[in-house]
Structure formats: C-alpha cells, structure tokens
Amino acid sequence: MKKSILLVLITVFLSTTVCVANVAEKPVRLAVAGMSHGHISFILGRPDKGDFELVGVCEADQELTGILKKRYNLDSDIIYSDLEKMLDEVKPEAVVAFGSIYDHLAVVKACAPRGIDVMVEKPLAVSMDHAKQMAALAKKYNIHLLTDYETSWYPTTAKSFQLVKDEKNVGTVRKVVIHDGHKGPKEIGCDKYFLDWLTDPVLNGGGAIVDFGCYGANLMTALTNGETPLSVTAVTRQLKPDIYTKVDDDATIVVSYPESNCIIQASWNWPFSRKDMEIYGTDGYVFADNKNDMRIRTRNTGDEIALKVTANDVAVYEDPFAYFYDVITGKITQPPYGLYSLENNMMVVQILDAARQSAKTGKTIKIKPTKE
Known part of the structure; x- marks a missing residue:
C-alpha cells in the first residue's frame, strides 16, 4: 500500500514538473512589422530555437511580400498588409520592426495599447518628437521598447x-x-x-x-x-x-x-x-x-x-532576439542606459x-x- 501511494505521489510530481516545464518553455508569439529593412534576414532566416513562434508578418508592398514569401517559405495564412488587423487576429506577445525608421512610431502606437513588447532596428526614431511619443506610449502601457544594434x-x-x-x-x-x-x-x-x-x-x-x-x-x-x-x-x-x-x-x-x-x-x-x-x-x-x-x-x-x-x-548576447526574449520574459533586467x-x-x-x-x-x- 505504501509503495502504491508513493508511486502515485511520484507520478503526480513528475506530471506537475513536466507541465511546469512545458509552460516555462512555451514560445513567445512573435510578429514582424514591416519587411523592407535589409536586416529582415536576421529574423526570417533565424533558426528555430524554441523561444519564439512566428505568428504574423506585415508588409504593405505586395511585390516585396511575394519575394520574401518565396525566399523564406512563409505560410500565406500569417501574411498581412494591415498592421492593426494582424495584431488583432494573430495576437502576438512581441513585435520586431523591420520597416523604415519613420514607421517605428506607428508600430509602437499600434502595439503599446495592446500590451505588446517591441524591438526596433536602430535607431529608435527619426526625431525627438517621434522618440518622445514612443517613450510616453511605452511608459503608459508598461511595455518593453528595445533598439537593436549590431x-x-x-x-x-x-x-x-x-x-x-x-x-x-x-x-x-x-x-x-x-x-x-x-x-x-x-x-x-x-x-x-x-x-x-x-x-x-x-x-x-x-x-x-x-x-x-x-x-x-x-x-x-x-x-x-x-x-x-x-x-x-x-x-x-x-x-x-x-x-x-x-x-x-x-x-x-x-x-x-x-x-x-x-x-x-x-x-x-x-x-x-x-x-x-x-x-x-x-x-x-x-x-x-x-x-x-x-x-x-x-x-x-x-x-x-x-x-x-x-x-x-x-x-x-550574440543573438539580439535571445536578449529580447530574456527581457520580455523577465529573465534579465536591462541595465540603466544599456545598449x-x-x-x-x-x-x-x-x-x-x-x-x-x-x-x-x-x-x-x-x-x-x-x-x-
């Protein structure tokens, strides 16, 4: 009887541990806003490391979309031309921006009220006017807003x-x-x-x-x-x-x-x-x-x-997306004035x-x- 009870307890413990591990390892739902940046390969060509699940990509230029769809074997179901529609339908937890620097503000305006963390390619913004608006939105909606440099x-x-x-x-x-x-x-x-x-x-x-x-x-x-x-x-x-x-x-x-x-x-x-x-x-x-x-x-x-x-x-971190993941999942805290x-x-x-x-x-x- 004692052995049976012990076996049951061990089984329950192992099952719980596996469930917790699965929850901890659940990938973050990631979307891409804009694909005209030459660095788009950084994310679309990134090997699957189990930290992110690509759930959506948004690009208004249909010609470019067609080229990248073929190059990276993208599923038609995740491709959008309207940013807000993509955000509402695929519900990402994080977004990386690969459009023009001017478009960074629009990305944050769309993502921040939805509680979506954002990482943009350098620099943060085209002007202090844009930067201040972006910072205010990040603070108001308590999102992470990172800038990536090589x-x-x-x-x-x-x-x-x-x-x-x-x-x-x-x-x-x-x-x-x-x-x-x-x-x-x-x-x-x-x-x-x-x-x-x-x-x-x-x-x-x-x-x-x-x-x-x-x-x-x-x-x-x-x-x-x-x-x-x-x-x-x-x-x-x-x-x-x-x-x-x-x-x-x-x-x-x-x-x-x-x-x-x-x-x-x-x-x-x-x-x-x-x-x-x-x-x-x-x-x-x-x-x-x-x-x-x-x-x-x-x-x-x-x-x-x-x-x-x-x-x-x-x-x-030699992989900026791994850094992004660890920041938004709370594994690390960015140092004051960190890069x-x-x-x-x-x-x-x-x-x-x-x-x-x-x-x-x-x-x-x-x-x-x-x-x-």
Missing part, C-alpha cells in the same frame, strides 16, 4: 566596457573615436525596397549621419552611463550626389562631455566595411577593431597586447537631432537634458 552583439564591445569599468586599465576616459560604415548602401548591393527609404531624409531621418552615426551615439551613451553631452558639432558631406541625391553620405560628429570628447565618423564612403572603436584614457587605450579582435595598451601592460575575444570570454535600453536610445536621438541641426546651421548645438 555592435551590441560584439564580444569586443562587452570586453571594452568591462576594461573601461575597471579604471586600473585605462584610467579616466578622455576621448573615444568610433568609425562605422561601408562603401555605400547601393554599392554593397542593398535592394530597392531598402534603398527607397534608407536614402529618404524623411523616412530615414538622414543619410550616413543617421544610418551609422547612431552607433557611436549609442556606444558613448553606454560608456558614460547616460551622461548628458554639453554640445554636438557636426559636418556632413554629399560626396556622391549623383547616387545619394537627397541625403548626406558622410558625417563627422563631435560630442563633447564635461571630461571627454567622442568623435563619431559615419560614412557611406569607406573603402571597406568597418565597425570599430578606440577608447583613450589617462592610463591607456582599448581598440575594438571588429567583433572579435581588439588591442590594449596600459601602464600595466607596457607594450600593446592583441586579444581575440569570443562570447565564451565575456558575458554578451538596447530606451533611456540610452532617447539620448541617441537627441544627439542625432543636434548633429543634423549643427550640420545644417554650421553651429555647435548645446544639449539640454532629455525629458521623457
């Missing part, structure tokens, strides 16, 4: 921040120089659907100044823990006006802080693709040359040391707004603290 996934970014945090390595940061860009979106083969809005001053907010200037603003805001800059000075160029007729294709932005300066060099004119960062302190420097290679020189190291850094060496955070990316848009104004007027723009 450099947020880099092991060298995480390692650089770690080294800077330990002041014995570089001392007080005085200057940061950040280079981001490539030969140009047309030159590297971006399709017409992406180019149509990427080279539009309204839909993208600018050219290289926005497309690549946002990386440096994002990284520096994280490095300074959200310190408000004193001023922003920027110069933009149109070196290929026959290709990029409406927007700049090269930008240099100087962001000044009480104890440091950040020089952001954003370009569609580099002879090769690059995303690298140089951090200079009172006692040394850290160079993040790419995703995995970096160089360090400090008073303690003497000569320069080359490092190869991987995700096994430092805590970093994906709303606070950080509000500051990014404020810096970009000032940079555009500076480039237009030829004047240095003083920065006022952001009020969300």
Whole structure:
C-alpha cells in the first residue's frame, strides 16, 4: 500500500514538473512589422530555437511580400498588409520592426495599447518628437521598447566596457573615436525596397549621419552611463550626389562631455566595411577593431597586447532576439542606459537631432537634458 501511494505521489510530481516545464518553455508569439529593412534576414532566416513562434508578418508592398514569401517559405495564412488587423487576429506577445525608421512610431502606437513588447532596428526614431511619443506610449502601457544594434552583439564591445569599468586599465576616459560604415548602401548591393527609404531624409531621418552615426551615439551613451553631452558639432558631406541625391553620405560628429570628447565618423564612403572603436584614457587605450579582435595598451601592460575575444570570454548576447526574449520574459533586467535600453536610445536621438541641426546651421548645438 505504501509503495502504491508513493508511486502515485511520484507520478503526480513528475506530471506537475513536466507541465511546469512545458509552460516555462512555451514560445513567445512573435510578429514582424514591416519587411523592407535589409536586416529582415536576421529574423526570417533565424533558426528555430524554441523561444519564439512566428505568428504574423506585415508588409504593405505586395511585390516585396511575394519575394520574401518565396525566399523564406512563409505560410500565406500569417501574411498581412494591415498592421492593426494582424495584431488583432494573430495576437502576438512581441513585435520586431523591420520597416523604415519613420514607421517605428506607428508600430509602437499600434502595439503599446495592446500590451505588446517591441524591438526596433536602430535607431529608435527619426526625431525627438517621434522618440518622445514612443517613450510616453511605452511608459503608459508598461511595455518593453528595445533598439537593436549590431555592435551590441560584439564580444569586443562587452570586453571594452568591462576594461573601461575597471579604471586600473585605462584610467579616466578622455576621448573615444568610433568609425562605422561601408562603401555605400547601393554599392554593397542593398535592394530597392531598402534603398527607397534608407536614402529618404524623411523616412530615414538622414543619410550616413543617421544610418551609422547612431552607433557611436549609442556606444558613448553606454560608456558614460547616460551622461548628458554639453554640445554636438557636426559636418556632413554629399560626396556622391549623383547616387545619394537627397541625403548626406558622410558625417563627422563631435560630442563633447564635461571630461571627454567622442568623435563619431559615419560614412557611406569607406573603402571597406568597418565597425570599430578606440577608447583613450589617462592610463591607456582599448581598440575594438571588429567583433572579435581588439588591442590594449596600459601602464600595466607596457607594450600593446592583441586579444581575440569570443562570447565564451565575456558575458554578451550574440543573438539580439535571445536578449529580447530574456527581457520580455523577465529573465534579465536591462541595465540603466544599456545598449538596447530606451533611456540610452532617447539620448541617441537627441544627439542625432543636434548633429543634423549643427550640420545644417554650421553651429555647435548645446544639449539640454532629455525629458521623457
């Protein structure tokens, strides 16, 4: 009798455990808003990891929809051309935005009242007006609103921040120089659907100044823990006006802080693709040359040391959607002014707004603290 009772209790316990595990592992219902961004492959081509279930995709351009449907073998039942209809019918728990930067506001306006968490591709918004509306909606409806940057996934970014945090390595940061860009979106083969809005001053907010200037603003805001800059000075160029007729294709932005300066060099004119960062302190420097290679020189190291850094060496999410999942399911809490955070990316848009104004007027723009 005792054995029978024990067997029943064990069976009940195991059944309960399995049920709890199944509930815990239930994938988050995910939808895609817009598919014209060249990075759409990041999500549609992502292997099934069991964390998300793709329940809907929305794109107004039927020609593009047809191309992507075939390329990614999308089920016709999950394809929509109307965002609100998709949200109401498939009821996603999370949405990732892969349309124009201008469209980010419309996505948040549709998702926030429905309690749907959102992650957009960089930058957060085309202007502070849009950014403030988005932040207000996120706060009112208590949703997560993240911004994804490729450099947020880099092991060298995480390692650089770690080294800077330990002041014995570089001392007080005085200057940061950040280079981001490539030969140009047309030159590297971006399709017409992406180019149509990427080279539009309204839909993208600018050219290289926005497309690549946002990386440096994002990284520096994280490095300074959200310190408000004193001023922003920027110069933009149109070196290929026959290709990029409406927007700049090269930008240099100087962001000044009480104890440091950040020089952001954003370009569609580099002879090769690059995303690298140089951090200079009172006692040394850290160079993040790419995703995995970096160089360090400090008073303690003497000569320069080359490092190869991987995700096994430092805590970093190399998959932004895995990070999104862990944030919205409560497994992790975003650090204040972390790379994906709303606070950080509000500051990014404020810096970009000032940079555009500076480039237009030829004047240095003083920065006022952001009020969300």
